Amino acid sequence: MKNYFKLFSLVSIVVLALGSVSCKKSTSSGGMTTNFITDVAASNPNFSTLVAALKKTGLNTALANGSATFTVFAPTNAAFASLLSQLKVTSINDIPVSTLTKVLLYHVKSGAATAAQIKTGYYSTLAVGPSKDYALSMYVDISTKKINGSANITQADIMADNGVIHAIDKVLLPMTIADHAVANPAFTSLVAALQKASLVSALADTTKTYTVFAPTNTAFTALLTSLGVTLNDLTAGTLSPILLYHVLSGFVPAAKVTAGYFPTLSSAFGKNVVVQIAVGSGVVLNNSSNVIATDVVATNGIIHVIDKVLLPPTVVDLASQNSQFSTLVLAVVKANLATTLAGAGPFTVFAPTNDAFTALFTALKVSGIDALTKDQLTPILLAHVVSGNVQSGDLMSGTVPTLNSGKSLSVTVSNGSVTINGNINVVQANIQGSNGVVHVINKVIVP
Numbered sequence: 001m002k003n004y005f006k007l008f009s010l011v012s013i014v015v016l017a018l019g020s021v022s023c024k025k026s027t028s029s030g031g032m033t034t035n036f037i038t039d040v041a042a043s044n045p046n047f048s049t050l051v052a053a054l055k056k057t058g059l060n061t062a063l064a065n066g067s068a069t070f071t072v073f074a075p076t077n078a079a080f081a082s083l084l085s086q087l088k089v090t091s092i093n094d095i096p097v098s099t100l101t102k103v104l105l106y107h108v109k110s111g112a113a114t115a116a117q118i119k120t121g122y123y124s125t126l127a128v129g130p131s132k133d134y135a136l137s138m139y140v141d142i143s144t145k146k147i148n149g150s151a152n153i154t155q156a157d158i159m160a161d162n163g164v165i166h167a168i169d170k171v172l173l174p175m176t177i178a179d180h181a182v183a184n185p186a187f188t189s190l191v192a193a194l195q196k197a198s199l200v201s202a203l204a205d206t207t208k209t210y211t212v213f214a215p216t217n218t219a220f221t222a223l224l225t226s227l228g229v230t231l232n233d234l235t236a237g238t239l240s241p242i243l244l245y246h247v248l249s250g251f252v253p254a255a256k257v258t259a260g261y262f263p264t265l266s267s268a269f270g271k272n273v274v275v276q277i278a279v280g281s282g283v284v285l286n287n288s289s290n291v292i293a294t295d296v297v298a299t300n301g302i303i304h305v306i307d308k309v310l311l312p313p314t315v316v317d318l319a320s321q322n323s324q325f326s327t328l329v330l331a332v333v334k335a336n337l338a339t340t341l342a343g344a345g346p347f348t349v350f351a352p353t354n355d356a357f358t359a360l361f362t363a364l365k366v367s368g369i370d371a372l373t374k375d376q377l378t379p380i381l382l383a384h385v386v387s388g389n390v391q392s393g394d395l396m397s398g399t400v401p402t403l404n405s406g407k408s409l410s411v412t413v414s415n416g417s418v419t420i421n422g423n424i425n426v427v428q429a430n431i432q433g434s435n436g437v438v439h440v441i442n443k444v445i446v447p
Contacts, residue, residue, distance in 0.1 A: 036064040037072055037160040044158075046167070049080040053092050057101040063162075069112040070126075070163040073138075073147060075171040076154070083171040102127050106136055106174050112163040115156035118142050122296050127174055129297040130209045131251050136174050137297045139183050148172055149183035177212055177298045178204040186305075189220035192231055197239040203247075203300075210265075210301035211248040213275075213285060215309040216292075223309040241266045241434070245273060245312045251302055254294035257283055261431050266312050268434045269346055269389040273312045276321055286310055287321040312434040314342045315349045319438070327357040330369045335377040346389035347436035350409075350420060352444045353427075360444040379404050383447045389436050392418055392429035407447050420445060 038060045041047040054060035063070060075083075084091065092100060106127040120142050124135040138148055145153040151170035158165035178200050181187040194200045203210065215223075224230060245266035259279045263272035278284045283291040289308035296303035311317075316338050319325040328351055332338050341347060352360075361368055369377070382404035395418055399408045412419040418426040420441060428440035 035160055036066065036162050037070060037165060038064045040158060040160045040165060041072075041074060046076045047074055049077045049092065050074055053080070053100055053104055056092060057097055057104060059101065059104055063108070066162055068110070068162065071109045071111060071113045072163065072165045073107045073151070073153070073168050073172065074158075074165045075107070075151075075168055079151075079168065079170050103171065103173060106138065106172050107168075109138075114164055115142065115153070115166065122293070124297070130299065130301060131253070131297075134251075134253055134295070134297050134302070136299065137180070137295070138172065138175075139180065139296075141185070148175060148179075149185075174299045176204045176206060176300050177210060177303060180296055180298050180303055181214065186216050187214060189217045189231065190214055193220070193234075193239050193243055196231070196234070197236045197243055199240065199243055206300045208249070208300065209251045211250060211252040212301060212303045213246045213248075213289070213291070213306045213310065214303050215246065215289075215306050219289075219307055219309050223311075241273075241312055242309070245275065245310050246306075248275075253297075253302055254283070254291075254304065257304075263432065264312075266434075268312065268432065268436075271389065271391065271432045271437065273434050274318075274432050275310065276318075286313065286317075287323075315345070315347050315433045315436045315438055316342045318431055318433045319349075319351060324353045324440075325351055327354045327369060328352060331357075331372075331377050331381055334369060334372075335374050335381050337378065337381055341385070343435065345435035346387070348386040348388055348390040349436060349438045350384045350386075350424075350426070350441045350445065351438050352384070352441055356442055356444050360446070379407075379447050380444065383407055383409070383445045384441075389432075391432070391437055392426065392439065404447055409445070 038051070038054060041054070042051050051060070054063065063072070080092070084094075087095070089095065106125045108126045109123050110126065118140055120140060122137045122139055125138055127136040128134075129136045140147050141149070145156075147153065147168060151168040151172055153166050154169050155167035158167065175183065178194070181191050181194065181203070191200075194203065203212070220231070245264045247265040248262055249265065257277060257279060259277055261274040261276050264275050266273045276286050278287065283294075283304075285291070285306060289306045289310055291304050292307050293305035296305070313321060316329075316332065319332070320329050332341065341349070357369075361371075364371075366372065383402050385403040386400050386409070387403065395411055395413055397411055397413045400411050401408045410421050412422070418429070418439070420426070424441050424443040424445060426439045427442050431438040431440070
């Protein structure tokens, strides 16, 4: 379920309510008695600790707001007692107001929703996430009546004039990315993989923010089936680069996802391997994995759900995943070089675009790749490959030997621009793969 909206300012809620409505029963101008959420909670002895917490933070006034509606998942006194015991404090007075405010807002969503209206999925709360414009998410499994995989809804549909209360038996605490993965049964394979790779603590680190493309159980099943292995067959060393390949540094919500290549936390030769993102009617990663749910906001980042596990690409994969290299891929396959370039490497590949090949075919007066033999293609393609993982910042003017035996490239670096053999321009640099790096060029190199 896609759940994304701009978080309206908490300050505006409180200001709207201050001085206009009390936390007790009030009478409208028409003389009708109203019962707001705070009134209903105050009348129920099981919510006395909650009411005290609301008063301490000033949120009792915000929830006595007749111009807005809310759904409150209300922890009972027993739930608060369990939390206080866990924190080793004696009362809510021992909890800082700022912390208590965030925790309480994490129990509230905008709009009134009865149990029958709640569907299983993610919901935005009123608690602010790592980005002030995005609210922290909670996961509700209405079939089991659980929230975040731990709190049970013990009494539903306690109605108020400005919303509805659902009683729960555990205080909800804002969750990290790792917590969210654990809370959702659709991510059990991901959690098992993270545990085996010892990466759970990394995704629970609240000193940094991450964007995680999270594969579902179905996605992991498909991968393991294709590999003919089980999760137990994969070592931590194998899993770690795969899992880190699903993680970007920083907070990137769906609204800010753009097309292009983006570095992940998975590295090769000390360089971060890139993921290709295409944006159209939906978001597709590496031309294969679809984003099927977005903007699950955690305390240390954001999760987007995907339907296929991503594998760190070789330089051959990088070419095959991008339609502008389709002619290059056909040439590599015809020359039987795909296996070589998918090897350990490392390789630096200067990759001509389809337009570059079209210009070559025109100059040669041939129709296309089919008009060239393997023996003709092989030296041309090897002239585009240099041994080593050389990013653009490491390139220097001079002569560079290629894999085409005895042939070299003349490289000129000037004012940040790179030119090959005097007239071939690098138009996009540093597309990093797991076994090398690709630089896009606008003309085919002919030995």
